Amino acid sequence: MNKYAHLFRALALAALATGAGQAAAATYHVDCSAGGPEAGLENPVRSLEQLNRIRFAPGSHILFKRGTVCHGTFKPMAGSSGRPEAPIVVDAYGPANLPRPAIAAGCVQSRRDPDQSYTEAGKPPTGISPYRSLCTADDGPARRAAVHLLNVEQWEINSLDLSNDGLGEGPRVGLLVQLEDFGAGTHYRINDVYVHHVHGFSLDVKGPVMYKQTGGILFDITRSVAKEGRKPTRFDDVLIENSEVYHVDAIGISNRSAWMCRVGGAPCGDYLKEGEAPVQRKGLADRTSIDFLPSTRLVIRNNKIHDIGGDGIIVRTATAPLVESNLIYDVWMRVAGNSAGAWAINTDDALFQYNEVHGVRKRGSMADGMAFDADLGTWGTMVRNNYSHDNEGGLMLFCGCGTDGMGNWAKAASALVENNLSVNDGHRIVFIVGAEGGTVKDNLVVTTKPGLDVTVIESAHENKNEVTLSGNVILRADGGGKLARRAEQPGSLKDISWSGNTFAGYPAAADAAGADYKAGAQPNRTLPAAGQDLAAAIERWFAATDFAAKRYKP
Numbered sequence: 001m002n003k004y005a006h007l008f009r010a011l012a013l014a015a016l017a018t019g020a021g022q023a024a025a026a027t028y029h030v031d032c033s034a035g036g037p038e039a040g041l042e043n044p045v046r047s048l049e050q051l052n053r054i055r056f057a058p059g060s061h062i063l064f065k066r067g068t069v070c071h072g073t074f075k076p077m078a079g080s081s082g083r084p085e086a087p088i089v090v091d092a093y094g095p096a097n098l099p100r101p102a103i104a105a106g107c108v109q110s111r112r113d114p115d116q117s118y119t120e121a122g123k124p125p126t127g128i129s130p131y132r133s134l135c136t137a138d139d140g141p142a143r144r145a146a147v148h149l150l151n152v153e154q155w156e157i158n159s160l161d162l163s164n165d166g167l168g169e170g171p172r173v174g175l176l177v178q179l180e181d182f183g184a185g186t187h188y189r190i191n192d193v194y195v196h197h198v199h200g201f202s203l204d205v206k207g208p209v210m211y212k213q214t215g216g217i218l219f220d221i222t223r224s225v226a227k228e229g230r231k232p233t234r235f236d237d238v239l240i241e242n243s244e245v246y247h248v249d250a251i252g253i254s255n256r257s258a259w260m261c262r263v264g265g266a267p268c269g270d271y272l273k274e275g276e277a278p279v280q281r282k283g284l285a286d287r288t289s290i291d292f293l294p295s296t297r298l299v300i301r302n303n304k305i306h307d308i309g310g311d312g313i314i315v316r317t318a319t320a321p322l323v324e325s326n327l328i329y330d331v332w333m334r335v336a337g338n339s340a341g342a343w344a345i346n347t348d349d350a351l352f353q354y355n356e357v358h359g360v361r362k363r364g365s366m367a368d369g370m371a372f373d374a375d376l377g378t379w380g381t382m383v384r385n386n387y388s389h390d391n392e393g394g395l396m397l398f399c400g401c402g403t404d405g406m407g408n409w410a411k412a413a414s415a416l417v418e419n420n421l422s423v424n425d426g427h428r429i430v431f432i433v434g435a436e437g438g439t440v441k442d443n444l445v446v447t448t449k450p451g452l453d454v455t456v457i458e459s460a461h462e463n464k465n466e467v468t469l470s471g472n473v474i475l476r477a478d479g480g481g482k483l484a485r486r487a488e489q490p491g492s493l494k495d496i497s498w499s500g501n502t503f504a505g506y507p508a509a510a511d512a513a514g515a516d517y518k519a520g521a522q523p524n525r526t527l528p529a530a531g532q533d534l535a536a537a538i539e540r541w542f543a544a545t546d547f548a549a550k551r552y553k554p
Contacts (some may be wrong), residue, residue, distance in 0.1 A: 017551065052077065058087070066094035107133075107136070107165055129394055131247070137443070138166055149176070161197065179235065192243060193217075195243065207233050211249075212314070215251035217253045234257065253313045257294075263406065264377060302552055310337065313342040325353075333361060339369070348380075354545075369427070370393040381414075381416070396440070400413070401434045414438070419441075423447075433465075435465055442537070456488050457487070459493050470497075470522070479507070497519070499530040
């Protein structure tokens, strides 16, 4: 062998490790503790700074040691993408009885709260619940995220503990996957990740990051300020599952996109960067179609999401996203803007099923606080076989309640709310603020709390509120039920059709008459409250849906 061969090989490996080239697939062992990785481990890494200088090859494994904490941000180098047959995998190593490996992007000096008891101790049963930081000092910068994947694809992230705490608010996320001028980024797996104590914004402040771009897990598509070189970009094949998001501001799990402008959609220009003027697109149908590029194969499944400053789950600018078997509770705890449990905006054919949502709070006269929402620019949203209870703002919102930024009303069209169970949801069961072709059918609504101020329908806004209620069973124990009311003038009730519903505990025809009442094809039944077995009705719903087998499982 050439006497310089070993020297050349050593120099080549050193260059690869510092980003000058790309190494072959390898396994990296990350141990940020004082002693560093044990002797004999393959590719030992002692810090995030060292890890961030490696360009990872397809098929690489990045293993963090259990029981250790890395401070800072894990942000892989550009070009660190996997391939369909060889994704890049992040996971844990070490004894299984040790805590999961942690990446703490926020303060270094902090107290531990492994059982959440310190954080829970400050939570009131209703109203605003202030953010409770674990920091004992603000001893570092407000970093954007604990894990930040930028313009990479084919990644799988497992088994991590991620936090991004601070004594004050900041532009923080726990786990951020960001694409900009990338094209289609594909195959992202987030599994068994615990994201907690992320002190993001509670309202919009001047700067490039909006409050709904802060929180737990965010898949975000941005676009450069310079128009030259912009490339339409979307996510494809995203799965977020078996994870927990706790005590974060502002959003639990969300995706966003700057490629979101279409006729009847959410307002154009909402997500442009600071300093970029919205393009006037009215009448430019070709530009509008080019600017709408929905993400595909987005699944959010079997996650526990709780103590959230704002919204629990938002799906945006997507086609046929699936949100199922999640447990979402204690939502809208802090932020200033309207929030709900799980909802879609600017999205087609979203499906929400087998989720349990409870404890969504409602802030005074503000509108939201419900479990689910088909919002601006949605077509074909389906909400079915979910269990909603004790939400202060009700079960469902239809919100075709604004414009698309081009002079057209934003649609909330053809939404279906079917076979859900609502127990002791408050204020109203369904809130209609602009809807076309909406259907609320075969749901079971039960109110057992005496005197709870709740009506079946509440209507607001000048848009058409076109919804049909059919085959629903709506039961109230105390006999004080109300069918409908206006939240504001000129909120309309005349396009809401009632057909084949069964009411118990609702005074016969008390508000089912006059110009605002529209009878459907089938007669409605009104029964007395006395003699109704509400508990048995609930049990029948659980049995018929097999909800126990399909709900969230830890």
